[in-house]
Amino acid sequence: MSLLEARPAVLTGAAAGIRPALATPLATPLVDARSQLSDAVALLGYPEGLHALLATPRRELTVAVPLRRDDGSTRLFTGYRVQHNFSRGPAKGGLRYSPHVTLDEVRALAMWMTWKCALLDVPYGGAKGGVTIDPREFSLPELERVTRRYTSEILPIIGPEKDIPAPDIGTDERTMAWMMDTYSVNVGYTVPGIVTGKPISLGGSHGRASATSRGVTHVALAALRHRRITPYGATAAVQGFGKVGHDAAVFLADAGVRVIAVSDQYGAVYNERGIDFAGLDAHVAATGRVVGFAGADPLDGDALLELDVDLLVPAAVEGVLHAGNAARVTARVIVEGANGPTSPAADRIFAANGQLVVPDILANAGGVLVSYFEWVQGNQAYWWNAAEVEQKLEERMLAAWQQVVETAASRDLSLRAAATVLAVERVAEAHLLRGLYP
Structure with missing residues (x-):
């Protein structure tokens, strides 16, 4: 039996959960990820057996993570590591600490990592990990104990040639x-x-901390030009002021884009003339939030998404653009700094309105790209300078952008569909070339 005909009994039909969107109306990251895969599989004409292999994680591990707190009491948390695919190389993906972490969320993020790595032609498969914990509620020594225990629990399935974690939310x-x-x-x-994503003194790479944000910026500027919008003076709103959103907002401002609004989990601030980031950074350092910044007006966090801007960068969490608000989102260009911020229903609304959406698996791939650079440097014990890293990042990001744009034009697809088709095609090719064992 060929791989294209493979139909493992536990993975076919309804039991495989291949088309969960048909079984439940609830939008979740996993439903969205599988829906995007189903659309790509339909465009590529793959049979159900191959679809099942692409939709199903290769390995999942759920672990108990006990913590001895500073006061001597004990708390128990749940941790996950999902390895979605190994066909193109070892698994790769971040580790997330959040009270909202679930196994299904980690499954979705691992799948998106597979497509992201394939799209950028990085020799990895996708993985993701998480612990259901709010890191803001625990001391540094407590978080260290959680991390070390979680690492010990997943030790059998990780390694530099098996699965390579990286930082993520929290x-x-x-x-x-x-x-x-x-x-x-x-x-x-x-x-x-x-x-x-290690400290440079322990073998980390220059440019890794800001890599995702730089990648978002390179692609955002290219997308504005693609829509014949001059970046200098164009307006932008950035949702999220954390690892990705903060630096993306600053880099966009440095490129001449007028960033008029930013938000975090507590709320948003707005200034039509453009945000003063030096002042805002000082305010955030003092208060821990953007709310209350004297150099801007207060704004409801959800209202930021609906501002009349040229560029919207959702850079917080998944699922923020959906059927309930997409019709009110007027940004001409949407560049996904977060993973999975746009639901399929919202995608259809944006397409009908002529808005350009640059998908997450392209837009925020700078992080995994420089993680790959770090891994390569570590294996060679030879490190590049910051300028070399930035040059290689820009070249790879813009090359991937151009390839997605050309594929979208030649196949009459949206950028998301084009990116997903390219990625899925590469992973499927690896499956086919390797065959099934035994």
Whole structure:
């Protein structure tokens, strides 16, 4: 039986959950991810057996993560690691600490990582991890203990040639240092390649911390030009003022874009003349939030998405653009800094309104691209300077952008459909070339 004909009994039909959108009306990241895959599979004409293989994670691990708190009490958390695909190389994906982490969310994010890596032609498959915890409620020593215990629990399935974690929401380079040390102590020698997004002094790469934001900026400027909007003086709103949104807003402003609104989980601020980021940074450092900044007017967080701007960058969490608000979103160009911010229903509304949506698997791929650079540098024990990293990042991001634009034009597809088709096609080709074992 060929791979194209493969129909594992546990993965076919309704049992596979291949088309969950037909079974439930509830929009979730996993429903959205599988819907996007189903659309690409239909365009490519793949049979159900191959669809099942592409839709189903290769490996999932759920672990208990007990924590001894500073006061001596014990709390128990749940952690996950999902490895969606290995066909093009070891699995790669971030580690998220959030009270909203679920297994289905991690499954969706792992799938999107597979397509992201394939689209950027990075030799990885997709993975994702998470612990259902609010890191703001715990001390630094407590978070270190959570990280080390979680790492110990998933130790059998990670490694520089198996699965390479990286930072995500609620984690940072310090988290990666703890993970690297825990793994290294267990194997008996230092293994810098076990994680990416590490501190530079421990083998991290120049440019990794801002890589996702720089990638978003390169693609956003290209998308504005594609729509014949001059970036200098164009208006923008950025949802999210964290790892991705903060630097993306600053980089866009540095390029001459007038960023008139930004938001975080507490609310938003607005200034028609453009946000003063030096002043806002000082305010956030003092208060921990953008709300209350004297140099801008207060704005409801959800209202930011509906501002009349040339460019909207949703850079917070998934599912913020949906059927309930898409008709009120008027931005000419939407560049997805977050993973999965736009539902399929919203996509259809934006397409009908002639709005350009640059999908997450392209727009925010700068992070995994520089993670790949870090992994390569670590394997060679030879590090590049910041200028080299930035040049390689820009070249790869703009090359991927051009390829997606050309594919969209030649096949009469949206940018999301074109990007997903390109990525799925590459992963499917790897499946076919490798065959099934046994």
